[in-house]
Amino acid sequence: MPDDLLALFRKTGALLDGHFVLRSGLHSRQFFQCALLLQYTDVAADVCGRLADKLRHIECDAVISPALGGIVVGQEVGCALGKRHIFAEKDAGGLVLRRGFQISPNERFVVAEDVVTRGGRVRETVDIVRARGGVVAAVGVIVDRSGSKRPDFGCPFVSLVEMNVETFEADQLPPDLAATPAVKPGSK
Secondary structure, eight states, X not given: OOHHHHHHHHHTTOEEEEEEXXXXXXXXXXXXXXXXXXXXXXXXXXXXXXXXXXXXXXXXXXXXXXXXXXXHHHHHHHHHXXXXXXXXXXXXXXXXXXXXXXXXXXXXXXXXXXXESSOHHXXXXXXXXXXXXXXXXXXXXXXXXXXXXOOOOSSOEEEEEEOOOOEEOGGGXXXXXXXXXXXXXXXX
């Protein structure tokens, strides 16, 4: 991670150390709570502007993001690219498109998200776009913590930061992590 971004994550309390259960079900010693970083509008504009710069060469018509963590990222990336932004939101455990948002046939989207480990919410968002005849031109995230298990979304995958953070299955925790109470911060 570039030093200035790491400093921003630490300064805002967005990079946490401990024992965490991720949305993917994996356990980790570190957790990125990007909402703590993105609550500062100047920081959000700067960080998401950097992500938009990495996506600027991708031809797109709009930006879509999964709720809840990706909404600020999608809005800021859309603003930096001069594109509209829509989002998919949770409903009965999955993501759906609501609020009158429309996807036109062949409309080209960038999917924007805060953090990806396994890419489940991004994949759901990609599927929503494709099911409506849209095209996913690229996926852009602030933090890619997938390591060697980088997801394949069938399009370019761009990240501002790649972190190789150890993750563990619940039944394969190292002793030090097993001895520490787990926290599931998610969208709290």
